[in-house]
Each structure stands twice: as C-alpha cells, then as structure tokens.
Amino acid sequence: MIEVRDLTKRYGDKLAVDGLSFQVRPGRITGFLGPNGAGKSTTMRLILGLDAPTGGQASVNGRPYRLLAAPLREAGSLLEARAVHGGRTAYHHLLYLAQSNGIDRRRIAEVLDLVGLAAVAGRRAKGFSLGMSQRLGIAAALLGDPGVLILDEPVNGLDTDGIRWIRGLLKSLAAQGRTVFLSSHLMSEMELTADHLIVIGQGRLIADIGMRQFIERNSYPFTLVRSPQPDRLTAVLQESGAQVRLDPDGALRISGIDTAMIGDIANAHHVPLHELTARLDSLEDVYTRMTGVSVEYRGGTGITSAGLPAPGNQE
Numbered sequence: 001m002i003e004v005r006d007l008t009k010r011y012g013d014k015l016a017v018d019g020l021s022f023q024v025r026p027g028r029i030t031g032f033l034g035p036n037g038a039g040k041s042t043t044m045r046l047i048l049g050l051d052a053p054t055g056g057q058a059s060v061n062g063r064p065y066r067l068l069a070a071p072l073r074e075a076g077s078l079l080e081a082r083a084v085h086g087g088r089t090a091y092h093h094l095l096y097l098a099q100s101n102g103i104d105r106r107r108i109a110e111v112l113d114l115v116g117l118a119a120v121a122g123r124r125a126k127g128f129s130l131g132m133s134q135r136l137g138i139a140a141a142l143l144g145d146p147g148v149l150i151l152d153e154p155v156n157g158l159d160t161d162g163i164r165w166i167r168g169l170l171k172s173l174a175a176q177g178r179t180v181f182l183s184s185h186l187m188s189e190m191e192l193t194a195d196h197l198i199v200i201g202q203g204r205l206i207a208d209i210g211m212r213q214f215i216e217r218n219s220y221p222f223t224l225v226r227s228p229q230p231d232r233l234t235a236v237l238q239e240s241g242a243q244v245r246l247d248p249d250g251a252l253r254i255s256g257i258d259t260a261m262i263g264d265i266a267n268a269h270h271v272p273l274h275e276l277t278a279r280l281d282s283l284e285d286v287y288t289r290m291t292g293v294s295v296e297y298r299g300g301t302g303i304t305s306a307g308l309p310a311p312g313n314q315e
C-alpha cells in the first residue's frame, strides 16, 4: 500500500504539492488525475524518495521508500521511459537493475518475454522507439515482482495494441492483489482501466473516489433516443417538460424526464422508437468540468476531499 500524509513540496514560492493525504490500496487500479502542473509527477517523485518533501510524509508498505532494503522487490516504477543509458542493451539495463537489488537474473528473460521485447534484448536502448522504451520501463518496474507499481503515463507512445496489452496487464496485476497507481492524460483510457481515482488540482486533493461513483455523482444524465418520427416525438416530449437536443447523427438527447417515462410517452402517442438508452457523461466530460474548477481553485470554494461540487453548481 502507498500512503501519503500531509505531503507538501515547495519550489521557491511555488507550492507544487499542498498538504496532500491519500492512500492507494491493493487489489485495484488507482488512476491519478489532474491538469498539467497539478503536482502529479512531483507527488510520484516524493513517494519514490527522488525528492525530499517540505512537509509531511510518503510511505510504501509502511516505510519511506529510501529505507526499503531491496526497493525494486517492493515497488516498481516507471516515471520517464527515456531515462535509460542508451549505450546499454535492454538485457544489460535489466541486468544492472537486477544485480543492484539481489534479483535472480533468470527473471530478466521472463519480464522481457512478458513485455514483448525478447527478440530485441540484445539491442541498445538508444535505438528504441518511445513505445519500445515504455515496454522496457515496464519490464524494469516488474523485474522485482513487486507488490506496488507506480507508473507515470505508461501508455505514452504505445499503439492501440500496446494500449490494450498494458490495460490487460495492469488489470491482471491488480487482480493478483497488487497496488497499481498510474497517471494518464488519456481520459477514455483511464475510464476503461482504473477502478478508483485520486484527482488533484493545484497540489490539493479534489477527489478520492471510485470511478463509477465519480461519474455517477458528477454526471448530467440523459437518454439517447432514435425514432423515425423525431419531430413528432420532440413535440410530445416537450409538452411533458423534457429538454430535447438533436445530435448531428439524428439521435435525440433528452433530459428532464427519465428513460421509462420517455418510452411510455412514445407508446401512448404511437411513436415508434428504434433506440432508448440511459446515458451518463464520460469521465472526460466530468473531468473537464472538475478541472475547470481546480484551475480557479483558491481555497474556500466549497470543494473538499470528502465531496465534490454537484453538477450545475460549479462556478
């Protein structure tokens, strides 16, 4: 488990991380979200002991990272895929990490195989594409078979197959009971991958909440309807107080009345329906609204770690 308590980091007069407290629990994937400059990378660096906090503390499995005897066996990380000695082969990069952490060298072939780099194990890292470098970084993170994984933008540079592969890999690692903490600016990917979210803005905690709950609590629900008689349907629904918006593809987005009521009204007026689907906003829709708040966040705006501002109450 990762624990961050009252963590603060100041660079000159810039407060990059401002009294942050949260836990990242095992057995699920926790996504770390926040706009650029929110303090995500700084927080990850502080957890990994790569920077000293101005105040508060961060621990991995109950201890500060720098006090772990064989850190790669407890926490694997990928912060910067290109931070590899370019003159080393993939194999030698992993060999040096294994030897410095007392890891059996037989594990190197296993992780190279796992990330799909076995065929290029003897090639120097400087010739690797960004996607290959990401895979090597993931191999390094998994080398010590750690219970905790901390990954900063791990899908950067991966193609669609690579993204699907890493999503499956992270889900299986979490299902094995490991702690998986990752940041990504790709909201659609995060929505498919993470079970839980930590959202920060300007170094402060905005939300620590389950993915489903985050979307449900902050969505403007609507119903998507298709009908061969959209004008007639719009008229009868508006008479019942619904708001109706026409999508460019001909579907109607209806809010203000619930999905069952829409079906009943259409039926009562003998209007055929070809689709009737209850919908929520996407993570991206919700996140964009939330981070719009955090950009303006100056404290005392009613946003707390315990609760999020309700939709329509964001100004």
Ligand code: ADP
Residues within 6 Å of the ligand: 011, 014, 015, 016, 034, 035, 036, 037, 038, 039, 040, 041, 042, 043
């Ligand atoms: P994120 O990863 O969410 O984009 P960062 O953690 O990189 O955010 O940065 C948070 C803030 O701290 C930014 O304003 C950034 O400019 C500042 N910052 C980060 N690292 C340093 C540093 N080494 N020196 C000075 N300012 C820094």
